[in-house]
Amino acid sequence: METKNIMIVGVxxxxxxxxxxxxxxxxxxxxxxxxxxxVHGMAQRGGSVVTYVRYGDKVAEPIVEEGCADVLIAFExxxxxxxxxxxxxxxxxxxxxVRMDPMPVAIGAAEYPADIIENLSKKYKVISLxxxxxxxxxxxxxxxxxxxxxxxxxxxxxxxxAWIEVIKExxxxxxxxxxxxxxxxxxxxx
Amino acid sequence: MNEKAGTQMVMLGNAAIARGAYEAGVKxxxxxxxxPSTEISENLVKYKDELYCEWSPNEKVAMEVxxxxxxxxVRAMASMKHVGVNVASDPLYTxxxxxxxxxxxxxxxxxxxxxxxxxxxxxxxxxxxAMVPVIEPSxxxxxxxxxxxxxxxxxxxDTPVMIRTxxxxxxxxxxxxxxxxxxxxxxxxxxNIAKNVMMPAMAKARHLIVEERMKKMSEDGYDLDINxxxxxxxxxxxxxxxxxxxxVKEVMGDAxxxxxxxxxxxxxxxxxxxxxxxxxxxxxxxxxPVIEEQVKSWGIECVGKELLTVQGEYSANLLRKAxxxxxxxxxxxxxxxxxPPILCPGCPHRSVYHVLKKLKKHAxxxxxxxxxxxxxPLQVVETSVCMGSSISxxxxxxxxxxxxxxxxWVACIGDSTFLHTGVNSLMNMxxxxxxxxxxxxxxSTTGMTGHQDHAATGLTLMGEETxxxxxxxxxxxxxxxxxxxxxxxxxxxxxxxxxxxxxRDAVSVIIAKSxxxxxxxxxxxxxxxxxxxxxxxxxxxxxxACPAIHKDPEGFAETDETLxxxxxxxxxxxxxxxxxxxxxx
Numbered sequence: 001m002e003t004k005n006i007m008i009v010g011v012x013x014x015x016x017x018x019x020x021x022x023x024x025x026x027x028x029x030x031x032x033x034x035x036x037x038x039v040h041g042m043a044q045r046g047g048s049v050v051t052y053v054r055y056g057d058k059v060a061e062p063i064v065e066e067g068c069a070d071v072l073i074a075f076e077x078x079x080x081x082x083x084x085x086x087x088x089x090x091x092x093x094x095x096x097x098v099r100m101d102p103m104p105v106a107i108g109a110a111e112y113p114a115d116i117i118e119n120l121s122k123k124y125k126v127i128s129l130x131x132x133x134x135x136x137x138x139x140x141x142x143x144x145x146x147x148x149x150x151x152x153x154x155x156x157x158x159x160x161x162a163w164i165e166v167i168k169e170x171x172x173x174x175x176x177x178x179x180x181x182x183x184x185x186x187x188x189x190x
Numbered sequence: 191m192n193e194k195a196g197t198q199m200v201m202l203g204n205a206a207i208a209r210g211a212y213e214a215g216v217k218x219x220x221x222x223x224x225x226p227s228t229e230i231s232e233n234l235v236k237y238k239d240e241l242y243c244e245w246s247p248n249e250k251v252a253m254e255v256x257x258x259x260x261x262x263x264v265r266a267m268a269s270m271k272h273v274g275v276n277v278a279s280d281p282l283y284t285x286x287x288x289x290x291x292x293x294x295x296x297x298x299x300x301x302x303x304x305x306x307x308x309x310x311x312x313x314x315x316x317x318x319x320a321m322v323p324v325i326e327p328s329x330x331x332x333x334x335x336x337x338x339x340x341x342x343x344x345x346x347x348d349t350p351v352m353i354r355t356x357x358x359x360x361x362x363x364x365x366x367x368x369x370x371x372x373x374x375x376x377x378x379x380x381x382n383i384a385k386n387v388m389m390p391a392m393a394k395a396r397h398l399i400v401e402e403r404m405k406k407m408s409e410d411g412y413d414l415d416i417n418x419x420x421x422x423x424x425x426x427x428x429x430x431x432x433x434x435x436x437x438v439k440e441v442m443g444d445a446x447x448x449x450x451x452x453x454x455x456x457x458x459x460x461x462x463x464x465x466x467x468x469x470x471x472x473x474x475x476x477x478x479p480v481i482e483e484q485v486k487s488w489g490i491e492c493v494g495k496e497l498l499t500v501q502g503e504y505s506a507n508l509l510r511k512a513x514x515x516x517x518x519x520x521x522x523x524x525x526x527x528x529x530p531p532i533l534c535p536g537c538p539h540r541s542v543y544h545v546l547k548k549l550k551k552h553a554x555x556x557x558x559x560x561x562x563x564x565x566x567p568l569q570v571v572e573t574s575v576c577m578g579s580s581i582s583x584x585x586x587x588x589x590x591x592x593x594x595x596x597x598x599w600v601a602c603i604g605d606s607t608f609l610h611t612g613v614n615s616l617m618n619m620x621x622x623x624x625x626x627x628x629x630x631x632x633x634s635t636t637g638m639t640g641h642q643d644h645a646a647t648g649l650t651l652m653g654e655e656t657x658x659x660x661x662x663x664x665x666x667x668x669x670x671x672x673x674x675x676x677x678x679x680x681x682x683x684x685x686x687x688x689x690x691x692x693x694r695d696a697v698s699v700i701i702a703k704s705x706x707x708x709x710x711x712x713x714x715x716x717x718x719x720x721x722x723x724x725x726x727x728x729x730x731x732x733x734x735a736c737p738a739i740h741k742d743p744e745g746f747a748e749t750d751e752t753l754x755x756x757x758x759x760x761x762x763x764x765x766x767x768x769x770x771x772x773x774x775x
Contacts, residue, residue, distance in 0.1 A: 012531060024363060028200050035329075036200070036363040039305060040225055040640070045559060046737055047531035060439040062329075062362035065507045067520040078526060085521035102529035106735050107567045110527035123521075132752075141752040 001032075003056030005064040006152075009083045010075030011100050012039075012047045015145045018170070019073070020051035022149055026166045027055035030158050035062040048079060048102075073152055075145065076100050077116045087124055094151050095120075095128040096144060127151060127190060134185055143175070143182040150186020160187060193236070193368055201366040203359040206330035207297060208233035209366065210337025211267050212241065214293070215374030218259035219243040220252035222610065223639035224271030225306035226360035227299035231269060231651060232642075238652050240371065245642055245651045248577070248610040249274035253281045253296065260294040260350075261386060263377035265341050269297035272313050273576065277611070282350070283320045284388050287396040289348035289403075291377050293341035296322070297353045302476045303503040305357050306638070308557065308576065310501065312477040317352045317454055321400050323407055324352045324454040325416065326432040330364045336451060338372075339416055343452075347403055354453070356476060358433045358503060408455040416451025417460060427468025429461065429481060429492070433504075434474045440506040441514065456484055465490045472513060476504050533562050535738035536707030536714065536755025538678035539631055542602070543568040544734045544759070545684045551600055551692065553629075554587070556580035556612070558604040559638045560631050567735050571602060578603070578611030584626045585619050593625045597692050601628045605661060606636035606644045613664070619697045620669040627691045627698045630661060631678070633706035641709055665699045672698035679704055681762045707755045716756040716773035720747045724768035731760035731769060 006023060008016045017038055024036040032055040039049045052064040066086050072093045074080030080095045087093060095117060104110035117128050129151065135144035146167065153163045164180055171179045193199060193209070201209065207230050211219065221231040222245065234243045246252035249270040259266035270278060275298045282296065298313035317324045323343065327336040337353060344351040384392050411417055423444045430438050431450040438447060448464040450456070465471050465485070473482040473494035482494035497512045498504070510516040533540045543563040546553060547570050555561055555571030556579060564571035573583055580601035588596035603612045608630050616628060636642040643649040648658035665673045672691060676683045684702060691698040705712050718739075720731075727745045738753035739760050747768070749760070761769040 011529065013534070021363075024200055028365065033365065034200060034363075037358060038202075038361045038363070040228075040361055045531040045534060045562070045638070046529075048529035059364070061436040061506050062358065062364070062433075063505060065505055066523075067518065078529070081524045082526050082529075085523050100737070101740055102527050103532050103566065103735055104527045106732065106737075106740060109566070113524075113526060136752075 001056050003054050003059055005069045006053040006071045006073065007064045007069045007083065007086055008051045008053070008073045008075070009079045010049055011079065012045055012049045014075045015142070016049050016051045016075065019145045019149060020053050022166055022170045023053045025170055026158055026163060027053065029162060029166060032056060033059045035059045037062040048082060050083065071152060071155065073148055075148070078102065078112065080120060081113060081116045084120055084124065091124060092155055093120060093124045093126045094148060095126060096132065096148055097128045097130045098132050129189060131186070135182060138178060138181055138185065140175075140178050143178050146171075146179045146182035147186035147189075150183040151189050153183070154187050154189075195368050195370040197368050198365050199368060200363050201330045202229055202233075202361065202363050203330045203333045203355060204229035204361070205233040206333040206366050207269070207337050207353065207355070208236075209368065210334035211295070212237045213334070213369050213371050214338040214341040215265050215372045216267050216341070217241050217264040217292075218256060218266040219269070220246045220255035221269045222246055222249045222252055222274060223636050223642040224274050224299070225639055226301060226355070226357040227269045227271045227274070227297060228639045228642065229360070230297060235651055235653075243651055245644060247645055249278040250280060253278035256294060256296070257281055257285050260290045260292045262291065262379045264292040265374055266292055267295045267297065270299070271307065272298055272300045272311050273307060273309065275313050275316050277577065279316060279320065282316075282322065285350050286321045287388055287393055287400055288386050290344055290350060291379065293344035294350040295337065295340045295344060295353060296350055297355065299355045299357070299360050300477065301357045303357065308574070310477065312480060313352065313354050314454060314480045315478055317354070318480065321404055322350050322352050322454075323347070323404075323452065324354050325451055326354045326453045327359065327451070328432050328435040328449070329359070330362065331366045332451075333359065334366050336416060339451075347407055349403055354432070356433055404455045407452070408458055411452050411455065411457025412459045414452055414457065417457055418449045418451070419460070419464060420447045420449065421467070422446050424468045426470050426472070427464060428472045428474055429464065429485070430474040431481070432476070434476055437504050437506045437509050438474055441509045450481070453481065456481060458488065461485060462488065462490065465492070474498065474504070474509065530565060531562060532735060532737060533559065534707055535736050535753045536757040538633055538702065538704035538706070538757070539563060540568070540734045540736065541679050541681055541757070541759050542629060542631055542684060542702045543570045544763070545681055545688060546570045546600065549685065549688055550598070551688065552598055553600050553602045554580045554584040556601070556603040556607050558607050560602055560604055563602065567733060577607050578615050581612050581615035581628050582618060584628070585615065585622065585624050588624055588626050593695060596626045599626065600688065600692060601626065603628065603630055604637065605630060605632040605634060605646055608661065609645050609659070613668075616665065616670065616699070617668050624697045625695045627688070627700065629688075630699060630701045632661060632701050632703045633709070634703075635706050635709050637706045637708070641706065661701055670697055670699050672696055673701070675701045675703055677704060678702040679757055679759060707757065712755075714756040714774065716771050717751055717754045718749050718756060718758060718760055718769050719772050720749055721768050721770055722746045724766050726766050726768070728765065730763045730765060733763060734759065736760060
């Protein structure tokens with residue numbers, strides 16, 4: 001199989017690491033070679049963060065290159081726009097439709113771009129949802145990323161049950177139930 | 191623990207180094223946290239029933255702890271980020287002369303691309319200068335295997351061995367095969383002054399041995415198993431090592447490749463043989479042309495930094511463009527506002543910088559999350575060099591410009607950084623009659639690297655309770671007469687303290703104390719909430735750019751409940767009492 005490229009982008013602290021680990025564990029479980037690349041350190045303090053997951057028969061480099069991503073998962077709108085050019089022409093963009101102002105916007109030195117999702121939809125296949133609002137309804141805003149994983153999982157080649165197994169193995173024991181509920185919500189979203 | 195020999199795991203490069211060290215029978219490990227090396231110790235501690243590991247106050251101490259263990263016959267390791275190697279370079283240069291008893295491995299984690307560092311130095315250059323062999327793995331599995339080989343090579347050639355990693359290797363995961371821990375017998379300690387006491391007469395003799403050793407290792411490198419030749423089409427040959435090997439494989443699958451595991455000393459005969467068999471030779475190495483310059487010095491024609499940059503990380507696309515001359519059909523990146531890192535919601539540093547800004551003070555800064563006090567909108571930190579430098583640069587500016595001048599300045603340093611190398615600088619201020627003010631921003635942890643314990647937290651890396659060094663008493667004991675502790679969120683108290691202490695003609699220390707809001711023991715007391723009837727849209731609450739407060743579509747301040755840690759900073763900034771505190775139940 002040709003190597004598949006997934007990118008997860010967001011704002012430091014949103015949980016891109018955990019998400020990439022769940023995806024990585026899933027692909028490994030399915031028998032693929034996998035490489036995951038993460039960002040630690042200063043960027044985690046509210047900066048723009050990127051993690052990469054690559055899987056296939058034999059994976060060499062651990063990063064996803066511009067123009068090569070099959071799936072781009074963005075935890076925030078502006079970050080979707082920032083990294084959209086990493087997508088392949090027929091790549092899928094999954095966006096958490098929330099706005100988090102970066103410092104230059106917060107202090108009035110820059111404008112938050114308007115109509116991001118509308119504009120990206122002209123170029124790419126975009127699936128957007130306000131996963132944070134859905135997560136709050138479930139009772140914990142932090143599981144928004146598991147909802148997004150559910151949305152992504154629907155578009156990948158692994159069994160739903162296998163996904164749920166991996167989530168159970170990866171998240172903290174006391175958050176298993178809410179994460180599984182979040183995954184199901186995402187999986188059934190569209 | 192889910193890590194059984196004979197199984198496979200997806201592992202971070204750093205976790206794999208820890209696993210390799212464990213399997214190699216390492217008995218003592220010491221480190222100071224630093225991105226991208228921190229997770230080595232954090233993973234090694236999982237095996238604490240079978241080995242000892244610690245956080246030392248700095249890399250020099252860590253290296254010497256490992257050296258002591260090696261002298262006495264056990265396998266030992268010290269790990270650090272690239273700039274930590276500078277701190278540890280004093281023992282490094284000399285232990286290369288003494289050599290080892292138990293295998294001694296130093297992990298140096300470079301940061302091409304500067305993800306979380308103050309410079310982009312290449313540790314291979316340091317190792318060359320120190321005459322220490324360097325081994326470089328290219329993925330997690332190799333990180334495990336090469337770490338084991340590093341201990342063997344260390345003992346075989348009687349030398350410390352450096353494992354050089356980069357951020358991409360350290361923070362990438364791939365599949366790793368787990369093996370059993372080797373049962374390595376302690377070697378007997380034998381008193382040997384000529385080898386282990388480096389004074390001029392002994393060191394002169396040892397220097398000859400070091401030169402011989404490097405020559406021998408270069409020769410033996412010809413058939414060393416971690417140097418690997420992959421002959422394919424011989425029109426193009428590539429010499430590479432580490433993570434760049436992966437980019438070469440991605441892009442130049444047909445080329446012949448000499449992948450070096452031992453990158454210093456270089457296996458000259460192997461390189462000459464490889465070069466003679468290929469028509470065109472490229473050298474692909476991130477950062478400095480360490481391999482390239484040596485290969486060229488032997489009269490071998492090759493291409494490297496003529497086409498490839500010495501800055502940042504490489505990638506497959508970079509090689510496609512630079513080496514293959516390909517034009518890539520890639521959409522241009524959108525022009526969007528940057529998202530630089532910022533202080534977290536509930537971060538106690540924000541409050542300190544807010545007060546300093548209000549008082550129009552300038553800060554000599556240091557290394558930690560609080561270096562972010564340099565950027566908008568806080569912009570209080572005006573200089574930052576290296577760990578501990580805030581205090582000594584403050585002292586230097588006073589000696590240059592006088593004791594009135596220094597009244598507008600303070601040094602800002604974190605608790606972990608203070609204990610790392612700030613203590614000596616403060617001692618110097620007392621000794622040399624300084625009058626400046628040092629603010630120790632004490633959040634009771636090593637914050638930026640992910641909350642490691644240190645000598646003033648009361649816990650060891652192994653999780654044992656220990657004596658908690660009292661920073662206040664430490665400053666007092668060094669002769670600082672004016673030391674006071676202030677709650678970092680008490681802006682009035684801080685203002686008063688900073689005004690009084692900077693005006694004083696004596697050295698003073700203010701310990702601004704409050705637990706890091708990301709620490710596992712931090713429990714928010716409640717949330718801040720804006721009463722829109724009282725909000726005048728003045729924006730004062732947003733002046734310090736807390737990520738948890740923003741303007742709503744109508745321009746009123748609004749807090750984000752999921753982000754707010756209830757520190758109350760915005761409440762203290764609001765002139766209209768429009769922000770209330772909602773305590774948690």
